[in-house]
Amino acid sequence: MRRKVLSFVIIAAIWMCSMMACSNSTPDENTESKNTENGNGGGSTDKVTIRILTRYSNPDNVREKYFMDMVDKFNEENPDIDLQDISISDENSRDTKFKTSVSSGDPIEVFNFLGYAANVDYVENGVVTDLSGVMEEDLAWTSHYIESLFGPVNYGDYGIEGIYGIPTTPYGVCVFYNKAIFDELGLELPKTWEAIEEAAPKLIEAGYIPMAFGAKDNYRGGHFLTALSMKKYGTDLKDALIGGEETWNGERTVELISYMEKLYSDGVFGDNQLAYGADGELAKLESGEAAIVFSGSWNIGTINTFENASDIVCKGFPYFNSNPEYKDMWMGGPDDFMSISSKPGDDDYEATVRVLKFFTSQEYWEGLYQAQNGAGTYPVTFDNVIEADDITNQFNEYYGNAANMIGEIEQYDTMASLMDIVRTELQTIFADDDALSIGERIQAEVDAYKGN
Amino acid sequence: MIKSKHFKRTAESTLLALPAFIIYSCIIIYPMFSVFHMSFFKWNGIPSSPMEFVGLNNYISFFTDAKFQTALFNICIFILSGFVLILPVSFFLATVIQSKIKAKRFFRISYFVPQVISRTAIALMWYFLLYPEGGPVATLFKVIGFENVNVNFLGSKVWAIYAITVINAWTYAGFNMLIFSSGLTAIPNEINEVATVDGASKFQRLRYITIPMLKGSFQLFILNCVIGSITTFEMVYATTGGGPGSASEVFGTLLYKNAFTYNNYGYSNAIGSFLIIASFIISLILNAVFSRGEKE
Numbered sequence: 235m236r237r238k239v240l241s242f243v244i245i246a247a248i249w250m251c252s253m254m255a256c257s258n259s260t261p262d263e264n265t266e267s268k269n270t271e272n273g274n275g276g277g278s279t280d281k282v283t284i285r286i287l288t289r290y291s292n293p294d295n296v297r298e299k300y301f302m303d304m305v306d307k308f309n310e311e312n313p314d315i316d317l318q319d320i321s322i323s324d325e326n327s328r329d330t331k332f333k334t335s336v337s338s339g340d341p342i343e344v345f346n347f348l349g350y351a352a353n354v355d356y357v358e359n360g361v362v363t364d365l366s367g368v369m370e371e372d373l374a375w376t377s378h379y380i381e382s383l384f385g386p387v388n389y390g391d392y393g394i395e396g397i398y399g400i401p402t403t404p405y406g407v408c409v410f411y412n413k414a415i416f417d418e419l420g421l422e423l424p425k426t427w428e429a430i431e432e433a434a435p436k437l438i439e440a441g442y443i444p445m446a447f448g449a450k451d452n453y454r455g456g457h458f459l460t461a462l463s464m465k466k467y468g469t470d471l472k473d474a475l476i477g478g479e480e481t482w483n484g485e486r487t488v489e490l491i492s493y494m495e496k497l498y499s500d501g502v503f504g505d506n507q508l509a510y511g512a513d514g515e516l517a518k519l520e521s522g523e524a525a526i527v528f529s530g531s532w533n534i535g536t537i538n539t540f541e542n543a544s545d546i547v548c549k550g551f552p553y554f555n556s557n558p559e560y561k562d563m564w565m566g567g568p569d570d571f572m573s574i575s576s577k578p579g580d581d582d583y584e585a586t587v588r589v590l591k592f593f594t595s596q597e598y599w600e601g602l603y604q605a606q607n608g609a610g611t612y613p614v615t616f617d618n619v620i621e622a623d624d625i626t627n628q629f630n631e632y633y634g635n636a637a638n639m640i641g642e643i644e645q646y647d648t649m650a651s652l653m654d655i656v657r658t659e660l661q662t663i664f665a666d667d668d669a670l671s672i673g674e675r676i677q678a679e680v681d682a683y684k685g686n
Numbered sequence: 687m688i689k690s691k692h693f694k695r696t697a698e699s700t701l702l703a704l705p706a707f708i709i710y711s712c713i714i715i716y717p718m719f720s721v722f723h724m725s726f727f728k729w730n731g732i733p734s735s736p737m738e739f740v741g742l743n744n745y746i747s748f749f750t751d752a753k754f755q756t757a758l759f760n761i762c763i764f765i766l767s768g769f770v771l772i773l774p775v776s777f778f779l780a781t782v783i784q785s786k787i788k789a790k791r792f793f794r795i796s797y798f799v800p801q802v803i804s805r806t807a808i809a810l811m812w813y814f815l816l817y818p819e820g821g822p823v824a825t826l827f828k829v830i831g832f833e834n835v836n837v838n839f840l841g842s843k844v845w846a847i848y849a850i851t852v853i854n855a856w857t858y859a860g861f862n863m864l865i866f867s868s869g870l871t872a873i874p875n876e877i878n879e880v881a882t883v884d885g886a887s888k889f890q891r892l893r894y895i896t897i898p899m900l901k902g903s904f905q906l907f908i909l910n911c912v913i914g915s916i917t918t919f920e921m922v923y924a925t926t927g928g929g930p931g932s933a934s935e936v937f938g939t940l941l942y943k944n945a946f947t948y949n950n951y952g953y954s955n956a957i958g959s960f961l962i963i964a965s966f967i968i969s970l971i972l973n974a975v976f977s978r979g980e981k982e
Contacts, residue, residue, distance in 0.1 A: 241698050330946040337731040337951070355949065359732040450841075452929070506818040508841025508930050650730070651948030662931035665843040675752075682747065 349386035364396030399571025406566035443504030446524035451511035455660030483673035744956035767851035768911035780866035809924030869903030
């Protein structure tokens, strides 16, 4: 009898523990809890928890440090909101975090959204919230924004009305020269690819890397190809590739990849490109190893902190003597957008919009403008202009004359994987792969995608 | 009466085991079937987006993809490196820590340290060790007269996977050292003493006593090595990301990229299903082989 009672008690205890363990909320219940009185899973009845995901997590970068400080400021000024900064610098890691949150049914409330056709799925399926209503209710909020920057988050071509993000920092791909090296060798700053090819042997002989290329970060190849395409063909090749009139193993694309190969084999990019990334490029510019670095406006603030900043000159991405008509064609535009997933009617919607407005307000940008002493680019215009540093002025001199500007070519395709495929395949240039094989592998992936 | 008692005991045992089985089902069995189920659909990972039934298309695409062959080759390299690098090194280390050497505890801890370091930290450490411009390995090559050798191993389509297997061997030698060490501890000293008295040499004792009596340890090592190689991910992702190009891709990195970069969840679940089934079949085969050996 005792044994029976003991067995019953043990079984009951185990069952109770099991049921308690299995009663944790599922992702569906997490989504529903957004509509509870307490908001999104917040432990406290007083605060609404809002998560923000960006790439700004490096305190050594002026722009990113400013963002992190503003998160603290927001939390101080808004005691009813617990703003959790879950930002991460690496682009792939940031994207993985976002996609995981979406797949689990608990999308992050405020996030960097890349826009363009490649991300239309998130708009079509209601992950990203239309902001046009909020913008119309508060016209002053976006009154200083540069209107053309909203293009990549306007999905009218796909039959979807609305605006799905607020532009953050616009960018332009440009080059930075270490003028001291060119002065030392008695060379002019080469503005064309022909001039760079001519100067390269002299730079190599003197022990310098003509143009550092950090291919370990695969986006460097993607940026370079698009920038080169704009200088060689304008927007024509991009339109043809996206429209399907041209293939990635077609003559013009293979010609561009072959040109990158030629620069690599001629030593223009130095050695061991796969051993370092974009940070390595900047390090080589700062240390005086590299004569030129092709980069973008997002690094102007960092370069201004270099000891040899006074030797650095910024110019537009080199053009071709043979194609002067495309001299002012740029790779650039809005870097990314601040978007939200909370919908009107959700209990955390009001708090989410407050966070969004705070980080996209004119005050936010003016604060960054001050923090960077007028350096860099902004999605808004300022009434009080700060005398910018030399590098920013040099950049703006070219940027302001841009005839046209596009983002990376693959962003205009609805095939979400195309960007990573192109960037990864271009990396193999530096592993001695040939241009035609690279083009064929990219096209094979495109064909497989369209065939499914 | 006896049947009634037996039934009661069975019922009690079942009821006691049932909660654990339910938890196991929730955590392991249900997700496995969910992966398997989703592998027959095309889905972009957005809950509100419809899942399109595509039958075996994901599996066909996977097995006909050139990257599948690359990943399979790389997995074979991993398995081979387990037998060529990890097995002899960890066995040797096990004999060292079982010997009468002084500071045995220091060696045991030192060899095991890589196991407690995060894989990302290990990858970063080896990235700097293998850095082709001024890194320790590159400098060593220069010093010993191989200045013209391209030491950018992680940036080479040919050598990247081999470099990763060396890093992997460095990481796991300590763990396997413990497996062999516990096996060596279980061998009664008397057997070796008797063999010594009978005139057996060290090599003969190793071959005819130690190795046969370590069969269980070898079985465990082989199982860990093969299954671990098939499912490897962190070391490859943290060092090369599967590159340059797709040169060092393994099934784990393909699964990750298709899910989180390409939004191709059905396809990545097909890869996951393949890994589960392959691991299960290989476990069955290895266990059968070792069991047959025992019977003989």
